[in-house]
Amino acid sequence: IWCLACQEKKQALLYVSDAQYNRNIFFDTSPQAVRLYLLYNHWFMQMLVYVFIIINLALALFEDPAVVPLPIWATSTIEIICLSAFTVRMVHYAKVIPRDKFWKDPKNICIIVILSFIDLTIYGALKATGYFAIRWSRVLRPLLLVNVTEGRQLRRAFRSIRNALPQISYVFFLFMFSVLVFSLMALKLFGKRGLLTIDGSPYFTNYLDIVFDLYVLVTTANSPDVMMPAYNYSVFFTVFFILYIVINTYTFMSFFLAVVYNNYKKYLKEEVRQLVKARRFKMCRAFSLLQETRGEGGEPVVTQAKWNHLVKLVKPNISIAHRELLWSVLDDQNKGHIGKIAFVQLADLLSIQVITVKSQPHPIQICFPSVYNSSVSRFIRYMVRTRVFVYVYDLIILVNAVFIGLDEENPVVSNAEWGFLALYMLEIILKLYATEPRAFFARHHFWNWFDTIIIVSALFGTIINSALKHCKCYTSRQILDIVFILRVVRLIRLVDSIKRFRAIINTLIKIGPTILTFGQLIVVVYYIFAMVGMELFKGKVQFFEPNSTSPDQEYCGNPLLKGTTFAKLNYCKNNFNNVVSSFIVLLELTVVNQCGFTAVTHVSARIFFVLFHIVVVIIIINIFVAFILEAFLVEYTFDKSDLQTSLEKKIEELEDGVDTGLVDAMESIDNELGPSETGKQKPSLMFKIASRRSRTVDGLLQRMFETDLRHEDFNEEEEPENINFSNPVFDSV
Amino acid sequence: IWCLACQEKKQALLYVSDAQYNRNIFFDTSPQAVRLYLLYNHWFMQMLVYVFIIINLALALFEDPAVVPLPIWATSTIEIICLSAFTVRMVHYAKVIPRDKFWKDPKNICIIVILSFIDLTIYGALKATGYFAIRWSRVLRPLLLVNVTEGRQLRRAFRSIRNALPQISYVFFLFMFSVLVFSLMALKLFGKRGLLTIDGSPYFTNYLDIVFDLYVLVTTANSPDVMMPAYNYSVFFTVFFILYIVINTYTFMSFFLAVVYNNYKKYLKEEVRQLVKARRFKMCRAFSLLQETRGEGGEPVVTQAKWNHLVKLVKPNISIAHRELLWSVLDDQNKGHIGKIAFVQLADLLSIQVITVKSQPHPIQICFPSVYNSSVSRFIRYMVRTRVFVYVYDLIILVNAVFIGLDEENPVVSNAEWGFLALYMLEIILKLYATEPRAFFARHHFWNWFDTIIIVSALFGTIINSALKHCKCYTSRQILDIVFILRVVRLIRLVDSIKRFRAIINTLIKIGPTILTFGQLIVVVYYIFAMVGMELFKGKVQFFEPNSTSPDQEYCGNPLLKGTTFAKLNYCKNNFNNVVSSFIVLLELTVVNQCGFTAVTHVSARIFFVLFHIVVVIIIINIFVAFILEAFLVEYTFDKSDLQTSLEKKIEELEDGVDTGLVDAMESIDNELGPSETGKQKPSLMFKIASRRSRTVDGLLQRMFETDLRHEDFNEEEEPENINFSNPVFDSV
Structure with missing residues (x-):
């Protein structure tokens, strides 16, 4: 029987952790x-x-x-x-x-x-x-x-793209129709006029060439070159190009963004809804494994003991105090057991980051209480905490920025660097003196970690560099580079001092994990295109070291490139000769679609570049923009989830000492770390919600669609699709 | 007393038309x-x-x-x-x-x-x-x-931009900080390495030059040129540029779009809310001028006679039937008078486009009834209405497209053009035979008008052209150009045949009027920059006709441009020598910010180009994209306004013959145009709501925010700001 219970617990653990990490197995x-x-x-x-x-x-x-x-x-x-x-x-x-x-x-x-x-x-x-x-x-x-199995988010992104594809393709076909019609017009208008392009070839005489040129104009890569011959001939022809740019480059591209945004969001929302349902289902399964019926005909409940055991299994490193807090949120009336509805919330509750802050005395205070409590020491600690201290160091950073900009071969400048390093070290030491070290290096104090790591690394780098310089045995440019980078990165600290900047940066950081999913998406697409590109173009373009004397250098080792802009602008290193170069070329193509490559192979190679533009720029980059847009809007418009609010309320109650019973219970459990300060009114144990951000992409997505989802959470029947996200099928004229 | 009533009516008219056109005087x-x-x-x-x-x-x-x-x-x-x-x-x-x-x-x-x-x-x-x-x-x-006074919409747009500016500027300053830090890093990494750019000048040695180069990289204009020297030196340096592009070009630019979108929308919404309030207020004023009290202590009402008079004054060309329809919508219970709430809806009701369709017999039927009703004639009319007819003409258009693409100097091709023209003319004639001409050329039949105008113009053009060619006295390239354009434009008809394309096109057309406001906005900004640019740069760059023999031609008449890419690519016509050239250059700068101009004047001229980029690309283009995004989303997610629904219901009732009293009343008023067909069950008078589109920008805006506004329309007290659109102030961390 013991083993059966153990088996059930294991199963429940699996259900809960599957729910927590949104596994669907x-x-x-x-x-x-x-x-x-x-x-x-x-x-x-x-x-x-x-x-x-x-x-x-x-x-x-x-x-x-x-x-x-x-x-x-x-x-x-x-x-x-x-x-x-x-x-x-x-x-x-x-x-x-x-x-x-x-x-x-x-x-x-x-x-x-x-x-x-x-x-x-x-x-x-x-x-x-x-x-x-x-x-x-x-x-x-x-x-x-x-x-x-672990690529759930990526799979979801791909699925959403696949589902949005039909809608995108309708707009795309119309866009291509527009390009084709404009090309035909260009052929008729310019083809017979005998105009020449800048490299002396006939201008706009071949229909397929025109289509390609005008497609590239959408990417703005060949603007204004493609227009110049016609413009030089007559100013009226610019009307054609202005119309083309307004319609295709601006209107259609915005339209793509709108379609991608709308459809991607819609399908993603459907996915997230399925996710929430599956999670709820799994938590119910876990509940049914652990439940026991209280009294006659009572509701099935889960006792605190079983719950504690489960939480310990799910999150082994959870602090006892944190667990107690979570329980007190779920079991609001202190019954000692919770029902199904409360139990189901566990997975969401575990995903809210709670930081347990213990106010402990400073180590120096313990070792040398008289020194630490002296008036000088107290004055220093007071000063470090004032705004003036921050302003002084902001000023130092600004001065430092100027010194970084100056020539470091000037001895004054290079010696000043030691001074700045000393000042920064002093800052960290002073802060460590004023704040308890464990609190200073708490996991959520990003900027403290940032400062310390950057300064200590810069100190080591500078020491190593000057040691190498003095012994004159070896001057490493690499170490100097790292030292320079560390110095400049230090300046970012300035952002933290300006409140509004800090807020923007925090928003950016919050969107970060989501961008990582896009990173994977991009890697997948880039890798596929790089492999195809390498097979098509490897060895066609050669790069010669700048000091090479080979006569082939002028045309990148390929006579076909003689006299082309590609060779003239020294783009030889933009080739598909290995996977690293390929990735860099693809990045360049993402930014600006320049395709000098078509000169070295058949014209049909253009298909490769157009395809890449469609996939990466029209679809993926638009999804990226759409996601940032949505994440930004959510960041400022979301209501906190009910669960988070109740957790915050509980934390507030704890701080106000209302629910002292709970505090005492926690204290007695957690006070193995030292006696609590007796002179203080506030409990020495404090909780903080790490941030409102959701660490995982799923969390962010869930919050994005929360207002729509919340009301149907406990509703088992399918509701009709919300009208606000109804599919924009193009037949509702 | 008569004059006083007349005075009151005039005043009421003014209030109503002010409300209708959203004048705020x-x-x-x-x-x-x-x-x-x-x-x-x-x-x-x-x-x-x-x-x-x-x-x-x-x-x-x-x-x-x-x-x-x-x-x-x-x-x-x-x-x-x-x-x-x-x-x-x-x-x-x-x-x-x-x-x-x-x-x-x-x-x-x-x-x-x-x-x-x-x-x-x-x-x-x-x-x-x-x-x-x-x-x-x-x-x-x-x-x-x-x-x-008439520039209300433009003023509103400018006001919204001005209000959104603080939020945009915070992001902008952070973005500039990022550019400055990256530039400093670039200086330290590349400055001492002795690298050279493609034109032999030192690479990344001057801080301000680096800042400018990296700023231009954000516009993607100098990608990948700015990267190539570093990339040629070592592949690892690309990491710097990749980071830069991901952070600044993609993330920050998307962030700008998000901030602009959010803020612009928010302030615009506030403006529209004010607008709706003002409109309501004005309608109430008009009501109080016309009202009379029915019975003892009854509600003040407006009688149908006064209302009719008012509508006739406000919209002199309104048909009597249309007016009756509107009245029947407002006075749903046939009381003969309406209260304040119904009266206030008049302004909105007038802005819904209603088309009165009168089913009349075909003129040929009246003149030659036996011919028109013969079996051959009926067969022709039946055929014209089938899908086969449409498919046949789609095929003809496709074949025509191929012929247009062929060389028109081939006599077969040029003669085929006559055949196509004949076919198209035949189509129009057949359609006119099958449909009553006045119905065919009704105002809302866009494609019929389009076809007829294009075909008739093409016919005239082709005739004039071939006449000129035959007499050999004068060959006009211009007329030929127009003929070519007309021929190609004909192909657009194909779009109308494909249902989904038609829907997209309709969406684009609906957004049209809004884009016009942006057109004005762009003209204002372009004009200002053109004036400044002309004073700064006039005459610095000269354009020489291609067949000129002047030695200055190679460097655009300015020795400073000798050997620059600007001169090499023959950009001489991109100058500020007159207002037309200036506008074209500014358009090019909008698409891709290339600034060869800084070579001809002081480096500080770069400020002009950076400023232009900030104003036009970062702010205005983003607003344009945001607007298309929002308009697109609205187009597919809006609920019809209550008013439009009740109008539609009333029209349906009319068609079903439910409200026959009203139909009869209208018939008797409107039958001066001919006897109604007796054999038909349906009333010969039909109404149609022109389209769901709102003709005016205000209408579109109002619909955009309708769901939020509707509930507070009759609420006189200020409601607290809706949380969904709360200002994203960056201090809520």
Whole structure:
């Protein structure tokens, strides 16, 4: 019976942590499967999977065309190891999941692994026999990031894009129609006039060339060059280009943003709604495992003991005080047990970051109480806490900025650096003197950590650098670079002093984790395009070191580039000769779509660049902008969730000493760390909600749509779709 | 007493039309002022003002630096006439407005007029005595567009921008701080490495140059050129640029959009709320002028007779049927009089476009009934109405598109054009045969009008062109151009056949009027920058005709430009030598901020370009994007206003013949146009709501915020600000 209870607890733990991390896996409930599932979700196993994925992706660095060439057998062996690891993971997954559910999720991974194996053998065989071969399965590698169990957010983003695609494509086709009609008009207007472009070729005489040129004009890359011949001929022709820019570059591009914004948001909202439902369902399952019925015909409840045990299992490093606080929020009437509705809130409650602040005496106060409490010491501590101290250091930073800008070969400037370093060290020491060190370095004090790390690193860097300089044995430009960067980064501290700037920065930081999901999205798309680009363009353009004397240098080693702007502007290093260069070229293409490459291959290579522009700029960048827009609006318009408010209320009550029973209980539990200060009125234990931000992307998303979701949370029936987010199908004329 | 009633009616008319057009003028209620105010609001007077403004603005074409030079006395005389016209308009305004209210609105116009006079005399005097003089008051001219009584929407836009400015500026300062810090880092990293740019100058050695280069990188104009020297030196330095692009180009620019979107929307909403309140207030005033009390202690009401008279005054060309319809909507219970709440809706009701469709017999049917009703004729009419007819003509258009793309010097192609024209003419004739001509050319049938005009013009153009070609006396390229344009424009018809495309196009058209306000905004900003730019840069860059043999041609007539990319790319026509060129250069700067101009003057001229970028790209273009975004979202998410729904319900009732009394009444009034068809069940009179679109910008705005405004419409007390639009002040951390 004990083992059965233990088994139930484990299962409940799994349900709760699945709910907390929004995992959607219907694991088998047999004891063995539960044990394996616990292992499957272990952070080490998850990390291992990502390590293998990264190794697998990084193989592109060593495969032909390589940054650091390795023999084929070496890269192949590494890839086989990675693929085996994924296979093992899949087998593990199969053991956890009921047989009939297995193929739902991981079939894509299986396909990728199998295809990679096939490609690897074909490639090996062809290469061994000396034939030409392409490693086409490399395109599939980044898809592992999407399909792996942990890539939930990325998968959600892709799914939302896929769902929004039909709507986007209607606008896109209309946009292309507009480009085609404008091109036809350009052909008729300019084709017969015998105009010449700047490099002497005929202007606007080939229809497909015109389409391409006008498409590029949408990306603003060839403005105003594409217009100049017509403008030089007659000022009236600018009307054509102005119309084109207003309609296609501005109106249609804004329209794309609007469509992407609206659709992406709509589908994402639907996803989040499903997520919240699944979470609720899982918490109910956990409840039904732990419930017991109080009295005759009473509601099923969960006792505090069982709850405590569960929370300890779910979050092993939770402080007792924090746990007590959470319980007191759920069990508001101090009954000692909670019902289903309260229990279900646990997953949300655990995701609110609560910081336990213990006001402890300063170590110096304990060791040398007379010194620490002397009037001089008290004056110093008072001064450090005043605004004047902050202003003085802001001024120092400003002066420092000027000194950084000056030439550091001037001895006065380089010596002044020591002075600044000393001043900054003094600041940290003074602050450490005035504040209890553990409070100073608390996890949520971002700027304290920032300061200390930057200053200490800069100190070490400067010492190492001057040591190297003095011994004259070796001058490392790299160390000097790092020292310079650290010096400049120090200036960012200034932002923290200006209240409004700090707020903007905080908003940016809050959006941060979300941007990371986009980072992954971008990596997946970039990787695929880089692989294709490398196969298409590798070796077509060569880069020569600036001091090279090769005559090929002038045209990047490709006679086709003789006299082109590409070669003239020395863009030779913008090539697809290895994966790093490819990524950089793709970044440049994202910013400004310049395609000198079409000169070195067939004109049809333009399709590659247009496709990249459509995928990255029109879709992904627009989603990025839409997301920042939405996140920004949410950041300033959201109501706090009910749960967070009740948690805050409880914390306030604690501070006001209203609920002293609870405080005492916590004190007695937590006072192994030292006697509480007797002279103080306030409890020495204080809670703080870390920030209103949601740490996870799911949290942010949930909050985005919270006002819509809250009311249907406990509503089991499907409500009709909210009219505010109804699909903008283009047939409601 | 009659005159008093007449006076009251006039006053009521003024209140209603002020409410309808959202005029906010507190006119004097004396008989003379009311009469003058009626004149003041006459469309001819308003048009006259705009004609004078346009003439005044167009003077820039003839003043030095001129497109078409005119002597100073001529331009000065025209300007004096314009200024006098504005003065007269002001005097007129002063007569209408109570003395104490006068200075509120038009003080800006007075200042502009006075300053212009002063500038004109100083300029004249200085020029006469041969001194150097600047016409600085030209900068003020476009401000007339804003400050004139009719420029309400523009004024509102400017006010919203001004109010949003503080919030935008916080983000802007943080953005500039980021640029400055990155520049400092770039100086330290690259300054000492002795790198060279593509034109051989030292790379990243001057701090201010770096700041400018990195600012331009945000506009993506110098990407990837600015990165190439560092990238060629070491691939690791790209990390610096990638970070810069991600933070500044993408994140901050999206952030700007978010801040602009949020703030602009917020302030605009406040403006619209004020507008709705003012409108309600004015309608109440009108009501109190016309009201009479029914019975003892009854509610004050307005009788149908008075109401009819008022509507006739407000909208002289309203059809009697339409008026009856409106009355039946307001007086739902057929009481013969309406109360205050119903009366107040009149202004909104009048702004809903209702089309009266009268089903009349075809003229041919009247003249030759036997021919028209023959089986062949009926078959033709049936065929024209089928989908097959549309598909056949879509196919013809596609084939036509291919023919347009072919070389028109081929005789087959040029003769085919006659065939196509004949086919298109046939289509129009067939359609006219199948549909009653007045219905075919009804005002809301945009595509019918479009087709007919395009085809008839193309026919005339082609005839004139071939006549000129045959007589060989004169070949006009211009006529050929127009013919070509008309041919290509014909293809747009294809869009109408595809349902989803048509819907997108309709959305675009609906946003149209709003974009016009932005057009004015852009003109004002462009004009100011053009005036300043002309004074700064006129004559610095010269354009030589392509066949000129002047040696100066290579460097645009300015030795400072020798060897620069500006001259190499033949940008000489991008100059500030006259107002047309200036506008084109400014458009190019809007698209891509390239500033070759700084080479010809002092480096500080860069300030001009940076300022232009901040004003136009960061603020105005973002507002444009924000507006399209919002309009798009509104287009698909709005609920119809209650009023429109009740109007639609009433129209439906009419069609179902429920309210036959009303139909009969209308029939008897309107049947002067011919006997109604007796064989038909449906009433021959039909109403249609033109479209859900609001014709005016105010209407669109009002609908945008309708859901928020509707509930407080009748609430006289100020409600607390809706939390969803609360100001995102950056201090809530």
